[in-house]
Amino acid sequence: MFSLQTIFGSGQQFYSLLDDSAQAAYDSTKALHSMMKTADRQPALDAFKLARQRERAASDKIGKALVDSFITPIEREDIEALGSALYKIPKQVEKFADRYSLATKHLENIDFAPRAAMLEQAASVVVEMVHDLQKMNIDRMTALNEKLRALENEADRLMLELYRDIYSGRLDNLQMFLLKEFFEILEKAIDRCREAGVAAYQIVLKNS
Template sequence: MISFKKLLGKEEKFYDLLEASAEEARVSTQLLAKILREDSSASASNIHDIINARRKDKRITQKITEELCKTFVTPFEREDIEALSLALYRIPKTVEKLVERLTICPARVPRESMQRQIVLLVEAVEAVDFMVKQLRKGVNLERIQEANNRLQFAEGEADKVMLALVKDLYNGPYEAKEVVILMELYDLVEAAVDRARDAGQIVLQIMLKYS
């Protein structure tokens, strides 16, 4: 006999896992912001925490895949769960890659130039975290759209900041190597914002399907 209590419990498990993944994305971006504000001794611990957040999120993503393979009833379409899980994982993965670059780049590279980008990244990921948590509560399209508007605004502002940073690189007193290094760092932050946008778009699409 089918246990409906067990089936409902499986549905809750997906919400738990997706929310945990969104939380790791949020934590990693906040740690990144902290690294840019603090000295190198404080950053070492934060870098380790970012690596752990990415590893933890990878385990969560793998767990979601496992649950999809052995669960008959899911809260929404399996393809959407897989897509959202992957989009969320790509956020801390990109943040970790950025931090790796920061640890090996020359000390003279001005990290403060990225701070406005990182602030907007944090805002974008916080909006995604909020949106993912709304999935459990059922169809509340208005709150999802409000959060998505915040996310879209952060992405738009990040694009403007990126353009200003690139303009500064083209016209500033930088050596060729510095231009290459900074351009890669700026691109990675922009990529992380794009990952957040992608995750938010998937949440919005899920809510539109069931509204």
């Protein structure tokens, strides 16, 4: 006698699709950090476009699978919430890269690399959290959640340093405006990582 899983499938493909989505998000942050570390910091936008395309493709597959699948390994709304949070990470990173390409000459003396590195670290933690979903290990997920929270707290501290630079008097008005805008985009990208991490953590809390 066939089981329901035999007939309808186990829904395990969702883990793989979420993995793909998390990896695409991470790759976008890695590309940004790499760009910020180079001497000329010339934007190579293809890497960001590709990451966004991969993220969009993964998101579309998740949406289609939710429609087509009778069985999901975790609740549908949780899959949707995590997929949506992951989708927003490379979207925010691409926003930074696109705008940076238009303002490069005004930002020659501004070092974005430390914040970009922190964003990459946050996205790498999200990759681990999403990859570990199948294990439903609450201790492991709690440790990763705390690591992500610590990165978010450090990012908040760096934002305070940013405002110190803005009010230092060494920047002209345009630089002050651009510095604030670009760092706030990076801060929001880290917030998106945090949202994805919280979504993954809550899934494990529900199912462990």
